[in-house]
Amino acid sequence: MKTSKNEPRAETRRAMPILCGADIELANFVASAEPACGTGYEASRALLAEIEGMPIRKDSHSLNSRWSAAPAVSRTGANTGKGVYFPASGWGYNLQDVARRFLPGNGGCAYIDLDHAELCIPEVLSALDHVASWHAMLRLMRGALDRANEGRPQDRRIKVLVNNSDGHGHSWGSHLNFLISRGTWDNIFFLKAHYLAYLASFQVSSILLTGQGKVGSENGRPRTPYQLSQRSDHMETLMGVQTTFRRPLVNARDEALSGRSTGDDPSAPARLHCIFHDSAMAHGSCLFRVGPMQLILALMESGKVNPRLILDDPLEALESFSHDPTLKATAKVITGQHLTVLELQSAFLDEVKRYAAQGMFEGVVPRFEQIIALWEDALNKFAEGDLMALAPRLDWVMKLMAIERAIDDNPSLDWDSPEIKMIDHLYSSLDDDGLYRAYEASGFTEQLVSPERIAYFIDNPPEDTRAWTRAMLLRRAKSGNVEVDGVDWDRITFKIRGRYAWPSYRAFEMANPLGFTRAAAEPVFESCMDFGDLLDGLESLGSEAALPSHAIEVN
């Protein structure tokens, strides 16, 4: 672990677009079945069996096996000396990576993690594309759910919930992955304590906009009828590499999904793995998970970290904010002031607006003006008390309105009734009983991206990240009868048969998530019909594909 840094820091460095990916687990189970071990094993495998993807293996690594069908290439990327390196996946007995298949349609993937179906959306630059990509993945899963349920009796239907806790003390993740510079990574985790605290404080206050809402409390926390966040009760530490116990507000897991740094270049990419947020259904909540994070991370990339916004005790503040849907709870910031969650979010927004006026986010956060406008509008509506206007945009408000309506119409029910907890769960159900689905079908929910854009991302990758080349290579391999031996985010390995059908293996590296865009790679695809020539051509893009395509200089 780096504890000091003697060399002078560069005054100027490139600012990269804050690219975002996501790996999001779902709850899955068989209705009415109550074996002691649960039904996640059965449900997750039935769902994954209905999702087509690559590589497709003809060996023993089937869905009925507990062995991983993860990529064959065991990655042993260089340990930068700045933390623990976790290989993303690999062969072996790995219950956290079963049956992974990449999707030639959009460049994302699906797999099983500890009996949870998990969806990974392809890397995108724009928060609005994140919303569209996420809903595209939900539609893919909804299709898989419908097929998996064909022929099953009504009382044995598989259920999929897009939430983060089961009410019995178990939580699962909705992780975001942001591209940041290695220099900022080092600042957060090794060099500048106030960077870590600033990021944690922002995330804590963001539950006002990103929480899905939850009935009751868990994990030994005080009783509460309703709270803003699904994840809040499960957050126990400020920072750490772990994700399954003593969950940290800021996760320090350093996976080299963005290329391996030699440690010499502070602008080299790193991945910030954010495990804090709830899963989202509402477009607004989904957008606010990503857009404001991009803006805050861009501030941090530029060294604009205002310590006056740092919470004195972020974990205590998280519980206070989450457990008070009336938004009156306050928490102390290190200046000694006590702020409500709305006041703290407003202070972060003011920071962002100030630097937006100076052009800081140009080329770094796509559609930043729209993100800021929506953010400001939401906070204004909270300040005005216009919650009905916020319900179509924010999950926790929409869910709360639905539940209060149910209690009003059914006086025998109260917040402790199992029926109310069931409505909490069904809010995010992908089956026909889903409450969000009902509101969406009725036109109640706010649509920040069009149905056409969502449909686009079911069958098409983002054009402005490496996801485009990943998807196109998988398609070309499929149509050219080239076997895909293994796929990972930054590498694809092909098994190419030469003369006499003798196979050779060839790995194609895509370390830079901002490289291999459609603009860069499409001419190569168009000019190379032979698969080997295609890989040669893509590799010849070399440094062009390896550099951030939108790099600008900042001080």
Next chain:
Amino acid sequence: MRFLQRLNDQQHQQGSGDGDSGASNRLEQSREQGDRLLAAGDEAIRRALSGNSESFLRAGRQQGGE
């Protein structure tokens, strides 16, 4: 407990000092419109309430993750 009503009212009280009756009317219209739209979820809620919620919650127990 009506959390939303309390939040709504407290914010409105804070803002009512300037006598902005226009804002008040807009809020009321917003509530009425929202109530109509929220009715779209009533059927889904009725279905939920007619099921065996305790069994559903037990079946929904998950293992691990992340």
